[in-house]
Amino acid sequence: MTAQVEDPVTAQQKRNEMLARLLAATSLKDRRAFAELYQLSSAKLYGVVLRILVRDEWAEDCLHEAYMKIWNAAGTYRPDRAAPMTWMSTIVRNQALDLLRRRRREVRRAEPENRNEEVDPGLLPQERLQQSEEGRRLNDCLEQLKANQRQVIVLAYFKGLTHEELSQQTGTPLGTVKTWIRRGLDQLKRCLES
Missing domain, CATH: 1.10.10.10 (Winged helix-like DNA-binding domain superfamily/Winged helix DNA-binding domain)
Known part of the structure; x- marks a missing residue:
């Protein structure tokens, strides 16, 4: 007997529906739903943050702050406007860019005008x-x-x-x-x- 392979589009729709339900429950301050939402989405969202910030320690702090925003803003999510991961990715991306801008300002203030730019070899x-x-x-x-x-x-x-x-x-x-x-x-x- 062969295993039936689920259509990728159907699988994505089911995932979106599940994430949307978890966001709705999170908007009602359901901690279990939020924990499950985190478990299902954090790896992918961490990847988004890490691509922008590059540094693990910044990415971890940023992701934590972004999930606090998701917790507080879950009631504003509208499934007719964006997929759940798209909505959460936007929050995470904006959080990462805000952090990156803050860090750049801090570096500019801390370093002398005629500093040599170092390029990360990674x-x-x-x-x-x-x-x-x-x-x-x-x-x-x-x-x-x-x-x-x-x-x-x-x-x-x-x-x-x-x-x-x-x-x-x-x-x-x-x-x-x-x-x-x-x-x-x-x-x-x-x-x-x-």
């Missing part, structure tokens, strides 16, 4: 992402974007630049940068879900 977050299967899929989808959309998305997500910084760096009006990001992310989402 892989950069974008290079680590490209080595994973998910990363290769994301990279394929990024390649389908227009060059300007791809540029601002990569700079925003992998370098942590704000919309204003992107506007200055690319010499593009702020509204245009925001449009490129919004449209590019919509296209990425469709590509990754197909």
Whole structure:
């Protein structure tokens, strides 16, 4: 007798439904549901944080803070707007970028003006992402974007630049940068879900 293999799309839908139920229970301050949500999602979300921050100790602290935000904001989750992992990944990513910006400001204040930049010999977050299967899929989808959309998305997500910084760096009006990001992310989402 052969084992029946579940369709990946059906498996993902079931996972999304389970995570959505756990988020709904978490919004009612159900600690068991929150613990299960953490167990099911923390490994993937830790990967998101680690790609941005690179340093394990920063990533661990950031993930803890992000889950506190998820605990407090679970009632705002809307399944019709985003998949549960997408919603949680956004919170985690924003938390990581905020931490990265704070650390950069701290380093700038602490180091003298004429310091020599040291380059970490390890892989950069974008290079680590490209080595994973998910990363290769994301990279394929990024390649389908227009060059300007791809540029601002990569700079925003992998370098942590704000919309204003992107506007200055690319010499593009702020509204245009925001449009490129919004449209590019919509296209990425469709590509990754197909």
